[in-house]
Amino acid sequence: MLGSIIAAGLASGAVYALVGVTYNTMFSTSRVMSFTAGQLAMLGGVFGSMFTLKLGLPLIAGFLLTLVLCAIIGIITEFIAVRPVLKSLDQHLYVLSTLAVALMIQQVAAIKWGTEPQPFPRLLGLGSGVWDEKFWLPVLACAITIAALEYLYRRTLVGRAFLAIAEDNFAARALGLPERNLRIASYALAGIIGGVAGYSSGELLLAFFANGALLNFYGFVPVALGGLGNNRGSIVGGLALGLFQQAANFLVGGIFSSVAVFALFIVVLLAAPQGVFGGGTVRRV
Amino acid sequence: MVVSRRDVLLGSTAALGAASFSFPAPAIAQSETIKIGCLAAMTGPSSAPTIGFNRGVNFAVEAINAAGGVKGRKLEIIMRDTQGDPTKAVNATQELISQLKVHGIWGPLNSGEALATTPIMARAKVPNIHPCVVETLIDVTKYPNAFRMAPSNSQWDDAVRNYCLNILKVKKVAVMGDTTGYGVTAVGASVAAFKKDGAEVVYQANIDSTQPDMTPDMLRARNAGTEAIVVWSVSTGMEGRMFNTRATMNWDVPFVGHPSMSSGEIAGLVEKPENWKKVYAIGYKSCSYDASGKLPAKSEDLVARLDKANIALNDTLLWWVAGGIDAIELFAKAVETSGSTDGPGIIAYLNSLSTYPGYFGNYSWSPTQHNGYLTSEVVMSEASTAKNGTFALAPGYT
Numbered sequence: 001m002l003g004s005i006i007a008a009g010l011a012s013g014a015v016y017a018l019v020g021v022t023y024n025t026m027f028s029t030s031r032v033m034s035f036t037a038g039q040l041a042m043l044g045g046v047f048g049s050m051f052t053l054k055l056g057l058p059l060i061a062g063f064l065l066t067l068v069l070c071a072i073i074g075i076i077t078e079f080i081a082v083r084p085v086l087k088s089l090d091q092h093l094y095v096l097s098t099l100a101v102a103l104m105i106q107q108v109a110a111i112k113w114g115t116e117p118q119p120f121p122r123l124l125g126l127g128s129g130v131w132d133e134k135f136w137l138p139v140l141a142c143a144i145t146i147a148a149l150e151y152l153y154r155r156t157l158v159g160r161a162f163l164a165i166a167e168d169n170f171a172a173r174a175l176g177l178p179e180r181n182l183r184i185a186s187y188a189l190a191g192i193i194g195g196v197a198g199y200s201s202g203e204l205l206l207a208f209f210a211n212g213a214l215l216n217f218y219g220f221v222p223v224a225l226g227g228l229g230n231n232r233g234s235i236v237g238g239l240a241l242g243l244f245q246q247a248a249n250f251l252v253g254g255i256f257s258s259v260a261v262f263a264l265f266i267v268v269l270l271a272a273p274q275g276v277f278g279g280g281t282v283r284r285v
Numbered sequence: 286m287v288v289s290r291r292d293v294l295l296g297s298t299a300a301l302g303a304a305s306f307s308f309p310a311p312a313i314a315q316s317e318t319i320k321i322g323c324l325a326a327m328t329g330p331s332s333a334p335t336i337g338f339n340r341g342v343n344f345a346v347e348a349i350n351a352a353g354g355v356k357g358r359k360l361e362i363i364m365r366d367t368q369g370d371p372t373k374a375v376n377a378t379q380e381l382i383s384q385l386k387v388h389g390i391w392g393p394l395n396s397g398e399a400l401a402t403t404p405i406m407a408r409a410k411v412p413n414i415h416p417c418v419v420e421t422l423i424d425v426t427k428y429p430n431a432f433r434m435a436p437s438n439s440q441w442d443d444a445v446r447n448y449c450l451n452i453l454k455v456k457k458v459a460v461m462g463d464t465t466g467y468g469v470t471a472v473g474a475s476v477a478a479f480k481k482d483g484a485e486v487v488y489q490a491n492i493d494s495t496q497p498d499m500t501p502d503m504l505r506a507r508n509a510g511t512e513a514i515v516v517w518s519v520s521t522g523m524e525g526r527m528f529n530t531r532a533t534m535n536w537d538v539p540f541v542g543h544p545s546m547s548s549g550e551i552a553g554l555v556e557k558p559e560n561w562k563k564v565y566a567i568g569y570k571s572c573s574y575d576a577s578g579k580l581p582a583k584s585e586d587l588v589a590r591l592d593k594a595n596i597a598l599n600d601t602l603l604w605w606v607a608g609g610i611d612a613i614e615l616f617a618k619a620v621e622t623s624g625s626t627d628g629p630g631i632i633a634y635l636n637s638l639s640t641y642p643g644y645f646g647n648y649s650w651s652p653t654q655h656n657g658y659l660t661s662e663v664v665m666s667e668a669s670t671a672k673n674g675t676f677a678l679a680p681g682y683t
Contacts, residue, residue, distance in 0.1 A: 001504065008498035117522030119553035129533060204497045206522055206554065214495050249501040255464055255491045 005246045007130035011204055012218075013242020014142035015041065018197035019219025020226065020234030021145065022190045026074075026082075027229055028166035029179075029186040031089055034098040036077050038216030039105040040070050040191050042209065044198020045120060046113050049207035053121045067195045074191025077101055078184055102216065109209040120202030134203035141200035145193055146235060162186060166229065218245075221265055226277045233277030318361035319354075319626055321616050322381035324392035324402065326369040334394050337601035337674070338416075339364075341609025342391065344596055345617075355617045356624075362613075363387060367398055374398035375405065382409045388626040389413070389619075391612045396422065403428050412619070412631040414612045423655045430628065432635050432650055434611060434643075436658045441567050442475050444663035445515055445541050448565065450484055452665075452681035453539060455512035459488035461502065461527075462517035471517035471543075479515075487511055494520035499530040507536055516542035525554025532560040540564045540668075547668035547676060561669035565679040568666030571645055572603040573678040580675060587644050588673070603674035604645050611643035 022037040047069050051062035081097040126133045152159035164172040165182050173179045198211075205211050221241050226233020244264060248257035268276065323342060325335040346360045354360065363385055365377035374393050381387045382405070389412040393399045396419035406413045407428040415422070416435035423433050436444070449455050460475050462468030469491055476486050487509035490502050506514060516524060524546050531538060540546060540563065547566035555561045574580050580588065587607060591598060598606065615635065623630030638657070640647040648657035666676030 004498070004500045004504075008500065012497060116548075116550050117520075117525070117554065118550070201497075205495075206525075208495070208522060210495060246498065246501075249496070249498070250504070253490055253502070253505075255493070258493065 001250060003130040005243065005250055007132075007135040009243035009246035010239060011135040011138045011201065011242065012245060013239035014138040015197050015201045015205070015215065015238075016218045016222050016241050017235045017238025018138075018142050018145060018193060018200075019215045020222035020238050021149070021231050022194040022197065023219060023223045024229050024231050024234055025186055025190040025193060026077075029162065029169075029183040030078070030082050030086065031169075032082050032086070032094040032098065033223075033228075034077060034082060034094070034187075034190075035216055036073075036081070036098055036102045036105065037190070037194060038214065038219050039102045039109075039212035040073060040194025041198040041201075041215045041219070042109065042212030043070055043073060043105065044195035044200075045202040045205060045207040045211060046109055046118075046198070046209065047195070048199040048202050049118050049120045050113070053119060059121075059123060063199060066199050067192045070191040070195030070198075071188040072191070073105065074187040074189075074194070075184055077191075078187035082183075082187070102212065106209055106212050109212070113207070113209055115209060117206040117208035120207050122203060134201075138197070138201045138204065141196050142235065142238075145196055146231070149193075149231065158182075158185070221261070223275075225265065225268055225275055227275030230275065230277050233275055236277065237275075316358070317626075318359045319616070319620055320361050320363055320385065320387040321613065322378075322385065322387035322390040322392075323362055323364045324367050324374055324377055324381075324390060324398065325364065325394050326398070327364070327366040328368050332369070333601075334605050337605025338392075338394055338609040338612075340591075340596050340601065341606040341611075342613055343609075344591065344594060344606070345610040345613035347594075349613070349617050355621050358620070360613065360617060367393055369395060369398070371398050371401035374402050378402045378405050382406070382411055387411065388628070389616045389631055391415070391609075391616070393417065403431055406430060410628050410632075412616070412628050412635065414615060414635075416608050416612075425653055425655055428655075429652075430632055432655050432657055434615070434645070434648055434657050435608060436660065436663050437656055438471065439474070439478075440656070440658065440660045440663055441543075442471070442478055443660050444567060444665070445475070446478055446482060446484075448665045448679065448681070449479075449513050449515065449541055450482060452679075453513055453541070455484075457485045457487045457510050457512045458515055459490075459506040459509065459511040459513075460486055460515045460517070461488075461490045461492060461506070463494040463520050463523055464491045465494075465519075468518050475515060475517060492523060494518065494523040496523070497526070499523070499526045500534075503527065503530045503534060503536070507534065507538070511538055514538055514540050514542075516540055516546060518543055519545045521545055521548050521550045521554060525551050528560045528564060529554075529556050532557065537563060541566075541665060543567065547666060547671060549671060551668070558669070562667075564668040565665040566668040566676075568664055568676050568678075569604050569646065570662045570664050570678075571607065572675045573664055573666050574672070574675055575678055578672075583642075583644065584675075598674040601674050606674065607644035611645050611648070614643070615641070615648070 019037050019041050026034040044066055047066040051057045051065050052059055081101040085093040085097050124133050153163055161177050161182055165179055222234045222237030225237035245257055245261050248260040326332050327335050346362055350359050367374040367377055391414055393402055396417040399415055399417040399422050403422055407430055410430055413431045414434050418438045420437050449458055460472050462472035476489050479486050488506040492502055544567045546564050571584050619631040619634040620626055622634050635650050636652045639649050646658050646662045650657045665679035667679050670677035
C-alpha cells in the first residue's frame with residue numbers, strides 16, 4: 001500500500017506541479033493567472049496520442065509536434081485572452097477571457113477528439129507494478145523541466161530578461177527589454193511545459209478532454225500553496241498534494257479524498273495566506 | 286317550371302359544397318402517409334446509439350413501404366436531430382406535434398432528453414415508444430401514451446443480481462460506480478437490492494472517474510473479501526483502469542454490470558487483452574451468440590436480411606438496429622390493427638400486446654404496465670467478445 005501511495009502520489013503530484021509551473025510562467029511576465037494551464041496539459045495528452053497512436057508518427061516526432069502545437073496554443077492565448085485585458089488588470093477581466101479560451105479548447109477537444117478517454121501509447125515499455133513508467137515518467141519530466149528552467153533563468157540572457165520582466169515590468173521596459181516579445185515567449189514556454197506535463201502523464205491520465213478542467217483545478221492548488229510565481233513552492237506544493245491525495249484515497253476513499261484535499265488547502269491558506277513559500281513583495285524605493 | 290339565376294346559383298353552391306364535404310374525404314385518408322416523428326441525437330457525443338437505431342428504422346420503413354405500406358398507406362419518417370440536448374429535443378417535439386401533426390413518436394433515445402419531452406407528448410396524447418432506461422419515464426397515470434421497449438434500470442439491476450447470486454453463486458459483492466448522478470443512484474439502488482436478496486455487500490464506493498489509480502478501492506474491496514465486483518458507470522476510462530488494476534493485483538475477481546464495460550473503446554485502454562476477460566456486461570438474449578457462435582434463429586435470420594441489404598453491423602450494436610426495426614413495425618401494426626392513425630387507437634393496440642415477437646425481444650404492455658421488455662431476456666455477455674454488434678453469452682446460461 002505504501003509503495004502505491006508513493007508511486008501514484010508522486011506521479012500525480014509531479015503533473016500538478018508542472019501545471020503549477022505553467023501557471024507561474026504565464027503569470028511572471030503578464031501578472032495574469034491564465035486558466036488555460038490545465039487545458040495545455042490536457043492537449044499534451046491528446047496531441048501525443050493523436051500523433052503517435054492514431055497517425056503512427058515516431059515517438060520523438062510526435063513529442064516535438066505536441067510541444068510545438070502546445071506552444072502555438074500558448075501564444076494564441078496571449079494574443080486573444082491576455083493582451084486585450086492587460087490595460088485593466090485591476091478589473092480582473094483576465095479571469096473571464098482566459099476561462100473562455102479554456103472552455104473553447106475543451107469543447108473543441110471534445111468535439112474533434114471525442115468525449116471518451118482514449119489510450120496513450122506506451123512510451124518506453126519499462127517497469128511494472130509501482131515501478132511502471134507511467135508513475136515515474138511524470139516525475140522524471142518534472143525534474144528535467146525544473147533543471148532546464150533553472151538553467152534558463154540563471155544562466156542565459158533570455159532567462160534573466162524573463163526574471164527582469166517578472167520582477168519589475170516598467171523598469172525592464174525602461175531598460176529597453178522587449179517586454180511584448182518576452183511575454184509572447186513566456187506563453188510559448190508555458191505551452192511547452194503544459195505539453196510536457198500532459199505527454200509524460202498520458203499513460204496515467206489517458207488522452208481525455210475532461211483532464212483539462214481537473215488539472216486546471218488541481219494545478220492551481222500548488223500555486224496557491226507554494227506562493228504565486230514561486231516555482232519551487234509549486235513543485236513542493238504539487239508533490240505534497242499528490243501524496244496527500246493518494247493517501248486520502250487509501251484512507252478515506254475516492255469520493256472523500258477531494259474533500260480532504262480541499263479542507264487541507266483551506267486550512268493552509270488560512271494559516272499562510274501568501275502560500276507556504278510565498279513572501280510579501282519587497283520593493284526598493 | 287321557371288329556373289331563375291338565383292336557383293342556379295344556389296344549386297351550384299349546394300352541389301359544390303356536397304362535393305367537397307362528402308366523397309373525397311376517405312380518399313385523402315387512404316392516401317395520406319403515416320407520419321412517425323423520430324427524435325434522435327444524430328450528432329454530438331450521444332450519437333452512437335442513434336446511428337444504430339436509425340439503420341433499423343430506415344430498414345423497416347423501406348421494407349414496409351416496398352411491400353405496399355400499411356393498408357396502402359406509406360410510412361413517412363420525420364427525423365429531428367436533438368444533438369443530445371434536452372432543449373432542442375423539446376423544440377423538436379413541439380414542432381412534430383403542433384406543426385407536422387405526426388401520428389406517433391419514436392424516441393428520444395436517451396433519458397436526459399426523454400425526461401424533458403415525455404410530459405409534452407403526454408399532454409398532446411401522442412403515442413410514444415422509446416428505449417430510455419430511467420424508471421420515472423414510465424408512469425401509466427401521468428404518461429399513458431409512453432411505452433418503453435427496452436429494459437429499465439431496475440431490470441438491468443435485477444439481471445446483474447440474478448447473475449451474481451444464482452449463476453456465479455457469490456455471496457459477497459462490492460458495488461462500485463462513478464460520482465455522477467447516475468453512478469450514485471445506481472450504486473445505492475443496487476446495494477439495497479443485493480441486501481434485500483440476502484447478499485453481503487462487503488464494499489461500496491463511488492469513484493471519481495478521472496482518478497488515475499484504482500488501486501485504493503480495489504485493494505479495499507479485496508481485503509473485504511469480495512467475490513464479484515458490480516460496476517455501475519458509463520466511464521470506459523474508469524472501467525479500463527479497474528481491469529488493469531485487477532491484473533496488476535493478480536486478482537481474478539469477476540466484474541459484472543453496466544453495458545459500457547463491453548464498449549469497443551476499452552480494447553485500447555486495457556494494457557493486455559486478457560485484462561478484459563472475466564468481465565460480464567449486460568446484454569440481451571436476442572443479441573448473444575452461444576458457444577457454437579450462433580445467435581437465436583430469429584436473430585440469425587435478421588442478420589442475414591441486414592447483410593443482404595448492405596447494412597453494416599461491425600461498428601454498432603445489433604440491439605440498436607433491432608430495436609429501431611421493432612419500434613417502426615409496432616407503429617405499423619398498430620395502425621393496421623386499429624384501422625386508423627388516431628392516437629387512442631394506436632395506444633389501445635399497444636396496451637393489448639402480450640409477448641409480441643419483436644427482433645430485439647418480446648414485448649408485453651397493458652393499461653397498467655408500460656415496461657414492455659421482459660427481464661428474463663436480459664442476460665450477461667462476455668464483454669470482450671464483440672462480433673458484428675453481438676456478444677458471447679456469459680458462462681452459466683443454458
